[in-house]
Amino acid sequence: MAALLPLAFLGLFFAWPVLAILSLGLREGGVLTALFDGETWELVGFTLGQAAASTVVAVLAGLPVAFVLARCRLRGLGVVRAAVMVPFVLPTVVVGLAFRTFWPDGGVLSIVLANAFFNVAVVARTVGGLWAHTDRRAEDAARALGASRPRAFLSVVLPALAPAIGSAAAVVFLFCATSFGVVLVLGGSRYRTLETEIYLRTVELFDLSGAAALSLLQFAAVLAVLVLGALARRRRETALSLRGREELARRPSGGEWYVVFAALAVVVALLTPVVGLITRSLSTRDGWSFAGYAALATRGDRGTLAVTGFDAALNSVRTAFDATLVALVVGVFSAVVLVGLRRSGGRIAEVLDTALMLPLGVSAVTVGFGYLVTMDALPGDFRTSPLLVPLAQALVVTPLIVRMVLPVLRAVDERLRQAAATLGASPLRVWREVDLPLVGRSLAAAAGFGYVVALGEFGATSFLARPDAPTLPVVIARLMSRPGELNSQMAYASCALLMVVTVGCVLLIERLRVPSSGEF
């Protein structure tokens, strides 16, 4: 029964709008036409291919970073942690432009790298989170039995991390397959994925039925990936012994330094576009200048915007907060329900698990457009409600929170909860006294992660934000699309501002994560 709340949320704010758009497309009968069009299958091939390549790059780059974050005791780790997070929350359009300064003509390589650039954080965080809590003794045992360090890694550590790597890879793949801004900017009309094609057909060609047909196709592909992922996750019920990170982290030794250097190289690579952006925000044709930042107090060149940059920033901060709150409630509730259901061995658990992942893989463009079509039917003037944007963002953030909290929640030994219960703790109290302290760190991390993602959300927000209350990423896109030195200068300054807020959030989360000990 408890599964109903998350399902209701998904139904109302996800399934309904998406289905509305799909049925709109189906009624026009464009699906068959699209399916028999050779071009469609080229699009599918390119979409999946670039997503797969990006996923591989992101996983390979993310693993050494995960190792360093989880297992090493080094100075400046906080900086690394923050640095890895930054790309993930940057507005996609901006990253697209940043990469274009390195590859002026765009192209496949730049698309793959830019997509991977975003998602290294997903791998590092998800895998690192598990890694930080897995017992080191199994690895030590393998070493003592004569396994070399790489051998011990391959035969002991990797299988233990497999659930986290698997779910991270699934998420990354979905992100890359439905990545929008980057592909649009770097691929243009030459390299199109389903997502950009849907957008182009909707917005530029007004070919709604064609767009809906492609949406349907994309939806089917996403569903297939999710089902495969769910099948793979079945094996994840390995009992982990959770331990505090302080006991496991130590100074790297011997060959581990190579991994540390690899991680540093990844971090440098991740920071390059970021530094490029900041440099760009400070440089004008006339040399160094704060003109862009000063312009944030204005509405842009010749009134490009309806509000000032600062108002938009403020609105972003508020909207993202609301979105995170909603996502946290729905996400944590879902995770708790999922753990409970999995315990009693339910089919429903798998359905809910998969359903919660769906919003990740569905075109944000479709969702945003669907909201516009369906929200009319709700009581009150929902279409212009200030709640619309936070709800759409919450939809994007919720799956992330579920994915981050769930593995840790599952790793809590059921008998700990039972011990608490026999000592007189009611179910709610058990959650507060046992689960919450044990998953507290992951929860704080998930909340922070969710917040910054909501801050940078662009796809759905761009459809739904009212002109008098835009978020920062929407403002950036708008400024970019208009001519004028001041506008682009202001856009870069906005990016820098967004980055500062992001880094601030991430650092704050790190500060909050104090290991708990003793009472309360």
Next chain:
Amino acid sequence: MALELESITVRYGQTAAVSDVSLSVGDGEVVALLGPSGCGKSTLLRTIAGLEKPSSGFVRWDSSDLAGVPVHRRGFGLVFQDGQLFPHRSVAGNVAFGLRMHRVDREERDKKVLSLLELVGLEGYADRRVTQLSGGEQQRVALARALAPSPRLLLLDEPLSALDRALREQLAVDLARLLREAQTTALVVTHDHDEAFTLADRVAIMSRGRIVQVGPPAEVWSSPVDVETAKFLGCNKFVPGSFVGLPVGRVGLRATALRVDGAGPLEGTVLERVHRRDHVRLLVEIDGEEYEAVGPMSEIGDHVRLEIDLDGVARIG
């Protein structure tokens, strides 16, 4: 009777882990559920705790049915095999947990925690992290934690099995003393008969989901109900009662049933000898049958006379 089980059956799908078990535990009594692994004894314990629902039957406390009473309202303490201490709390935090749940005020709580830590022999451990404790220490903390809210019934699920042998024997003696002194009503699940006999006033033998025999340790030890139980209790040779001078029935012989004794009534030929720390184990042939026997360290010839030690003999039924 404090705890009463009436015809408890617990099913997982088609298979019954526990079938039609009835048992009672008196006030202040310690009962051991003894049986091989997989016999359903832990499931029965979890059912009493309220962690499993019986498919049929009743769990009663002082004659009132516990079916609708959730785990946290039963007032039963539970100690797991491997402690299951809260990793995010100190030793004192773990022990104080149940007291906090029962809204005991801070001052009294602190006092109780200290006295319990003393009771389990862990003075001065209050502020340690539980992850820094050895297995034995963890298990002592788990015991103190379970005892803290003064449970009306203490359930112990293989409380000593995760420990090494020397520690296990020591802790079993400590635990027995502790349970007696506090006059705790307790149910101990174990597969180790030494443990069961050290701790319990009565022993209930479980086999394939059923309780096959209940009685005081000495009685169960000397007259197991059937051959299977006798085997579980260490008998490895079964002979007619006449072998040990009984008129009827069958008896089971443990390794110590036959002793080398020059004046003994039996005569045999030694086939094998194994030297132990303070005695010799022999394989002896008597009338064409092989038997185990024990003898002194002194030189033993190939032909020996043997005495029957009734402590090593169990009457079946």
